[in-house]
Amino acid sequence: MEPWQKPETITLWVIITVLFLVLLLTFIAVLVRLIFKKIIRTKIAEAEAETKYQEDLLKTSITVQENERKRIASDIHDALIGKLIAIKIHQENNSDITKYSDLIDTSIELARNISHDLSPPILEYTSLVDLVKEMIDPLKLKTAVQFNIDQRVQYEYTTDFKIQVIRILQELFNNIIKHAKASQVIICLRETKKxxxxxIADNGEGFSTGENAKGLGLKNIKSRVQYLKGAYKVKSKPLKGTVSLLIFKEVAI
Structure with a gap:
C-alpha cells in the first residue's frame, strides 16, 4: 500500500481540507459582513447628506420669503406711505391738491409695482413666453438682450408653475444686473414634447461656482427648481461669463 493510501494520511488530508474550507468560508463571511457594513454606512451618510440638503433648502426658502417680506414692507413704508403722508399734509394745509398730481401718479405707480411683484397681473391667462418678455424689459435698460424662442409645442402651464419659473428668472436677472456687469445677455426658451x-448666458464678470455655490440666491433657485422637479446647472468662471440652464420635464397640466 502506498503511503498516501494509508488511512492516517487520508484522514489527515480530509482534516486539512475541512479546515481550509472552514477558514475560507469564515474569511468570505467576514469579508461579506465588512462590505455589508460599509454599504450601510454609505447609505446612512447619503441619507444624512440628503436630509441636510433638504434642511438647507427649506431654511433658504424661509429666509428668502422673510427677506422678500421685509423688502416689500420697506417699499410700502419708505416710498408709498411717505408720499401719501405728504399728500395728506398738503391737504390739511389747504394746499391746492392739483399741484401734487405728479406725486399721486407716482404713488399709484409704486402701488402697481408692489402689487406686480407680489403677483403679476392676469398671470393665469398670460403665456409663459409673454411673461418672460415682460421681465426682460428692465434688463434691456442695463444691457443688450437677445431672446430666442423655439416653440415646437405650446404647453398650458399651471399658475403655480409659472410663478415659480418667474421667481427663478427674477433671481437670475437680478444677479446679472447687480453683479455680472454684462454687456450682452442671450436668453433661449425651447418647448418640445419632452x-x-x-x-441664460451673459458675457459678464462671472464667478467661481465652488466659492459661490452656497450663496442665498443660488440656493433659492435650486429650491424652486427642485420644487418643480426640474434640473438646474450653472457654468461660470471669473471673467468668462455665466451660463445658466433650466430643464423641466413635468410641465404640462
Missing part, C-alpha cells in the same frame, strides 16, 4: 428648456 421638456421646457431655458438657457
Amino acid at each position: 421638456q421646457l428648456f431655458i438657457k
Whole structure:
C-alpha cells in the first residue's frame, strides 16, 4: 500500500481540507459582513447628506420669503406711505391738491409695482413666453438682450408653475444686473414634447461656482427648481461669463 493510501494520511488530508474550507468560508463571511457594513454606512451618510440638503433648502426658502417680506414692507413704508403722508399734509394745509398730481401718479405707480411683484397681473391667462418678455424689459435698460424662442409645442402651464419659473428668472436677472456687469445677455426658451428648456448666458464678470455655490440666491433657485422637479446647472468662471440652464420635464397640466 502506498503511503498516501494509508488511512492516517487520508484522514489527515480530509482534516486539512475541512479546515481550509472552514477558514475560507469564515474569511468570505467576514469579508461579506465588512462590505455589508460599509454599504450601510454609505447609505446612512447619503441619507444624512440628503436630509441636510433638504434642511438647507427649506431654511433658504424661509429666509428668502422673510427677506422678500421685509423688502416689500420697506417699499410700502419708505416710498408709498411717505408720499401719501405728504399728500395728506398738503391737504390739511389747504394746499391746492392739483399741484401734487405728479406725486399721486407716482404713488399709484409704486402701488402697481408692489402689487406686480407680489403677483403679476392676469398671470393665469398670460403665456409663459409673454411673461418672460415682460421681465426682460428692465434688463434691456442695463444691457443688450437677445431672446430666442423655439416653440415646437405650446404647453398650458399651471399658475403655480409659472410663478415659480418667474421667481427663478427674477433671481437670475437680478444677479446679472447687480453683479455680472454684462454687456450682452442671450436668453433661449425651447418647448418640445419632452421638456421646457431655458438657457441664460451673459458675457459678464462671472464667478467661481465652488466659492459661490452656497450663496442665498443660488440656493433659492435650486429650491424652486427642485420644487418643480426640474434640473438646474450653472457654468461660470471669473471673467468668462455665466451660463445658466433650466430643464423641466413635468410641465404640462
